[in-house]
Amino acid sequence: MLKIENLTKRYGSHTVVDDLSFCCAPGEVLGFLGPNGAGKSTTMKMVTGFVPPTVGRISICGHDIDQAPLEARRCIGYLPEGAPCYPEMTPRSFLEFVADIRHLTGTDRNTRLDSVIEALHLAPVLNQSIDTLSKGFKRRVGLAQAIIHDPEVLILDEPTDGLDPNQKHEVRELIRSMATNKMIVLSTHILEEVEAVCTRAIIIANGSILADDTPEQLARRSRYHNAVRLSVGANENLDQAQAALAQLVSIDGVEVDPSSRTITVLAGAQTRDGETWQEVFDLISRQNWDITSLQLETGQLDQVFREITGGSHA
Amino acid sequence: MNTISALFRRELKSYFATPVAYVFIVIFLVLMSTFTFYLGNFYERGQADLAPFFVFHPWLYLLLVPAIAMRLWAEERKTGSIELLMTLPITPWQAVLGKYLAAWAFTGVALLLTFPIWITVNYLGDPDNGAIVAAYIGSFLMAGGFLAIGACLSATTRNQVIAFVITVVVCFVFLASGFPMVLDFFTSWAPQTLVDGIASLSFLTHFENISKGVIDLRDLIYFGLLISAFLYANTIVLRWKQAE
Incomplete structure (x- = not known):
């Protein structure tokens, strides 16, 4: 269970996230929608413990991100905005590094490495340095490190940004296939993506939730519903x-x-x-x-x- | 411990994945030998010791160590990888130590590669090798002190040039406080305890003590405390910057 209560972030007098509360249960794919600057990324940075909230509590699988940051982070796989990586590393050494930090060992480590490399089709570029890779490959390397430890919670900030239509389709298939036993929160501004993968959509603007519903129910609000x-x-x-x-x-x-x-x-x-x-x-x-x-x-x-x-x- | 070692190995490998390591080591060795043989009059002195070698270490470190330290955090901040790193299940202490120890080990490698000069002096005469080992240890500790200052300051900015310049200035202050010129300025009016206090803050004072061949506990404690203090400050800066 991912539980967010009264989350608020202020920078000086500027409120970026304003009293946000929501829950996410296993099996849910929660789409975070909003115009640029709505507070999507800031919310995700707070949920993963990178940015401390001004007010509010975040609980991940029963671990408070402030009280027990390590336990909470072990449950999370996170793809930050822009999928930052270490450019001088190769995808293989980068994924091995994340596996080591995540304390994966022995055969478990190798099976997990093989499975993410296969799931994201990284085999052809494994030994090339990351800064020579295309945007699509960089994004997939970022996704691979997020799922390497098979986390209960996945936080993905614009997972398909920069991918071509085929790659977008593949990543959405991957997200759908993982959705059964995970809680997935993804931010996007591509609405077809919400319809394609999300079981629930939260629309935020200026840091507040404006709508929280299934994509079908949201579509019903359209004046073209049943037209x-x-x-x-x-x-x-x-x-x-x-x-x-x-x-x-x-x-x-x-x-x-x-x-x-x-x-x-x-x-x-x-x-x-x-x-x-x-x-x-x-x-x-x-x-x-x-x-x-x-x-x-x-x-x-x-x-x-x-x-x-x-x-x-x- | 596994976490720190994973961070340490990643960092150390990244030095050698780019030309940074090779450029640094070559320049370090070239400058070291130039200074020792030309400015230090290594041969003309006619003494079998490495004093003309070690005397330049503080000044070389003043320029070269900030160049190693500047990228430690500023680069992570610039590329955004810091967000990835700090949301992995690691504590700020582990991150700071892993990175710092890798940088320190790297300067250690560069320092060890000066061994031909030690062979030379042993070939030419009969030096006090115990004193030379002590001086090497002192030099390594001093590099660690410079690095801890640089690591901490690197965390304050995303701009490596700024990190470099600030680090050089702060390190210079730590060096210069032991300089006779600076101390003379204080001796004329300040009480002796204050002058000693300022002198005892300096890298130079402690490094010179050790490089004479005497490893005093006080000098070790000095470097230990200085490094710990700056690494602790590093974790504070990280947390403070993340909240911004």
Whole structure:
């Protein structure tokens, strides 16, 4: 269990993290979302014991980070922002160093080394100095050192930053595969990543939590949740279609994009799931319109994110 | 203990993974011999001892040891690896000691590589080898003192140049307080105890005592205390900088 209570960090009169409280249980992948400068990295630095909080308590698997820093840190694997490494070392010597500090010995040490090298595909660069590696490899070396001791808690500050789409996909697969018995907290500003790997998302801005929910529930807050998007064929009258759709009972409004001949029917706030879809579908059948595409929207996380954080970060 | 040794080995290896170690050792040896043979008149003196060799150690260390010490923490801070290091399950003391001992061992290696000069003096005459060993120990302790000051000051900044300059200045103060010129300035008006106090703070006083071949407990305690004090300050600076 990862437990954070009333965490606050002030630099002079500037409050970076403001009274943050949350818990994370095994099996959860918690996505930390927020605009740049929201306090994500500072929170992570405090959770890992690098920066002492001004106020607040952090407990990791029952160990207080202030009272028992070594026990707490043994439970944590941490990828700091920017994945810093020792540039003159090779990935092999660097990982061996971390394994030694983590007191891995004997066959256990070798199996763990082999398994992280394989999981992150580091074999081709093992004996090359880290400063000659690409950004993607450096990030993967940083990830490898974070998971080498198979920690209960993983704190990853922007784990996929600088990776290409294939590598991003692989790292997300890796995170998902580790998620069953670990608590994983990752920060990101890529919203598709939250939808892809997180079981829970916390949106913070100016150091405070603005939303704490599953990605699906957050998406429901979008005005496009349950909206129906249809493209109308070239021989249909767009204005007539729009007028007819606007008469439907369960809807909140109709948006038209004449250039792509697309109409978006927004679902009303109180409607059941599928109600708007059914109404639109029935209408199309009755009118026998020529429709080139029809799709149900689940909601757009990026729009929710903008709405939630917009006021504080215009 | 395993933790300190892992840190120690990583640090020491990193010296030799870059040209730093080789450049340092070559310059150290070249300067040492130049000073000894040209400025120290090693041959002309006609005496079989290493006094003209050891007399320059404090001044060489004044320039070269801060160059080794400046990177200890400033570089970690600059590259951000300090965040990685200090969130591993290690105490600040272990981190400080591991790094410091590696740097000290490295200066020890450089010092040992001056052995040809010891062979030379033994070939030419019949020196007091006990005194030479004592002087080597004294020189090593003095290097440790300089290093502890440099390590502590390196933790205060992310800029290695600043770390170097401040360290040279502070080390110079520690050297110069034993200088006759400085002491004469005080003797004219200050009580003798104060003058002795200032002199006893100096590296020079204690190093000269040891290099005469007498290892006095007081000189050992002096270096021991000085090194411990600066390493302790180093851990404080680290904690204080992290809270910033």
